[in-house]
Amino acid sequence: MRLPPAILGNAEEVLREILRFMAPADVTLSRYFKDHPRLGGRERGAIAECIYSVLRNKTFYTDFAGGATMRRLVLMGMADAVGADALGGLSDDEVAFVERIQEIDRNLLPPKQRANLPDWLYDKFVAQYGEEETLQLAAVLNTPAPLDLRVNTLKADREKVVAELAQAPIVAEPTPYSATGLRVHKKPALQNLPLFKEGAIEVQDEGSQVLAQLLGARRGEMIVDFCAGAGGKTLAIGAIMRNTGRLYAFDVSEKRLAKLKPRMARSGLSNVHPVVIAHERDAKVKRLAGKIDRVLVDAPCSGMGTLRRNPDVKWRQGAAGVVELTEKQTAILDGAARLVKFGGRLVYATCSLLDEENDAVVQAFLASHPDFELVPMHKVLAEQRIPLEMGDTLKILPHKHGTDGFFAAVLERKAAEAKPAADSANDTATDIEE
Numbered sequence: 001m002r003l004p005p006a007i008l009g010n011a012e013e014v015l016r017e018i019l020r021f022m023a024p025a026d027v028t029l030s031r032y033f034k035d036h037p038r039l040g041g042r043e044r045g046a047i048a049e050c051i052y053s054v055l056r057n058k059t060f061y062t063d064f065a066g067g068a069t070m071r072r073l074v075l076m077g078m079a080d081a082v083g084a085d086a087l088g089g090l091s092d093d094e095v096a097f098v099e100r101i102q103e104i105d106r107n108l109l110p111p112k113q114r115a116n117l118p119d120w121l122y123d124k125f126v127a128q129y130g131e132e133e134t135l136q137l138a139a140v141l142n143t144p145a146p147l148d149l150r151v152n153t154l155k156a157d158r159e160k161v162v163a164e165l166a167q168a169p170i171v172a173e174p175t176p177y178s179a180t181g182l183r184v185h186k187k188p189a190l191q192n193l194p195l196f197k198e199g200a201i202e203v204q205d206e207g208s209q210v211l212a213q214l215l216g217a218r219r220g221e222m223i224v225d226f227c228a229g230a231g232g233k234t235l236a237i238g239a240i241m242r243n244t245g246r247l248y249a250f251d252v253s254e255k256r257l258a259k260l261k262p263r264m265a266r267s268g269l270s271n272v273h274p275v276v277i278a279h280e281r282d283a284k285v286k287r288l289a290g291k292i293d294r295v296l297v298d299a300p301c302s303g304m305g306t307l308r309r310n311p312d313v314k315w316r317q318g319a320a321g322v323v324e325l326t327e328k329q330t331a332i333l334d335g336a337a338r339l340v341k342f343g344g345r346l347v348y349a350t351c352s353l354l355d356e357e358n359d360a361v362v363q364a365f366l367a368s369h370p371d372f373e374l375v376p377m378h379k380v381l382a383e384q385r386i387p388l389e390m391g392d393t394l395k396i397l398p399h400k401h402g403t404d405g406f407f408a409a410v411l412e413r414k415a416a417e418a419k420p421a422a423d424s425a426n427d428t429a430t431d432i433e434e
Contacts, residue, residue: 002086003042003082004088006089007046007047010043012070014051018055025052026310029048029051049077050077052144052311053078054073054076056142056143056307057142060106075090084102114135117314118315124354141399142308148209149204150202152268156200161195170188171184177388178386180239197266202267207403208232211233211349212237213236214384214408215237215296216380216383217237217247221294222245223247223248228251231263239269247273250284251277257276260272280331280335285338285339289339290338290340291339291341295336296347297347299329299349299350299357302321302352305352305353322357330365333346334365343413343414345411345412349406350407353397359393362411372411372413373412374392374412377390377391393409394407
């Protein structure tokens with residue numbers, strides 16, 4: 001069944017706005033669909049897939065568009081996303097153009113053209129991974145990400161969820177690294193499922209689940225998720241704690257934290273306490289100095305490990321922006337470290353693939369914080385029974401592990417001589433919430 005010819009015009013309109021790179025692509029798409037309520041589900045899906053195909057393949061498309069008109073970019077995107085046979089209302093010249101593009105063997109293109117990465121990012125990847133692995137990595141980054149779920153173990157177990165999804169019918173398989181993860185075939189609508197409404201499942205990439213597990217949270221502890229955002233990892237940590245202790249969700253954005261509240265309500269967690277902070281040295285942070293068992297810093301980063309989901313990021317970000325981010329990451333890590341008690345742990349993580357945001361930040365931190373030491377990642381993975389083979393840090397990669405790209409380092413504050421007992425969790429809660 002062919003798509004209505006007018007859909008190409010809709011796709012051109014929204015693509016023109018997205019390629020200005022003034023806002024994230026998903027935000028622009030959502031707004032466009034809200035402003036065009038007559039578009040049906042099939043049409044919306046085709047437009048979205050077309051847009052993401054253009055963003056993933058922009059270098060190739062632009063080079064072969066013969067002037068890079070929006071119309072031709074949309075034709076190539078639609079042909080890749082839904083198939084050339086689904087396109088209606090094309091002129092003879094346009095049909096010939098699409099057929100010509102479809103006949104190109106992209107494996108024979110020069111490496112940079114195949115990679116579909118901006119020059120600055122391609123060069124950084126080649127310097128870090130070598131050209132052969134860069135092309136392997138880029139090939140996977142330029143494909144859609146799978147849909148992963150996290151089972152909320154406070155409400156269900158993985159086997160039960162698999163069985164209930166099968167009745168929908170939705171096929172889901174256990175993920176290899178996260179004991180609470182499921183990978184769903186295709187991308188069904190989940191929000192109306194009883195499992196979702198009741199909080200038994202959450203959408204979360206397997207790599208993100210692994211980060212939450214690395215923290216090693218235990219029952220009754222005091223934990224801080226320092227850059228909590230909408231709280232995906234916060235909820236995972238709360239379930240690991242079995243709804244005991246106190247789990248603070250810090251973020252500088254009240255809007256992001258607001259998205260956590262309905263998710264908390266579904267999850268059944270009562271040990272999570274969202275706290276808006278102005279910056280990493282906020283007075284609310286200082287009140288908890290030296291009192292926290294474990295701190296997770298999932299730092300703001302370039303997001304290059306999430307390009308399967310957010311392909312526009314590679315075009316919106318630049319080398320200068322990465323330098324600014326490393327300065328911010330260093331400051332946040334320094335501020336979060338003050339929370340950790342002696343013998344406590346600090347996990348620094350990003351969804352970046354760039355060494356300057358990862359190893360370099362950790363090494364600089366260790367050089368300026370002699371009271372912290374790196375805990376070898378293979379030891380942490382063994383403790384948490386996560387079947388991954390790593391060296392001193394975690395580096396999970398889309399082309400090797402099938403997840404988004406993530407980095408993590410576990411840092412432990414060295415034990416000191418006996419100190420006066422810290423305030424109880426309840427006393428501390430009163431201090432910070434006043």
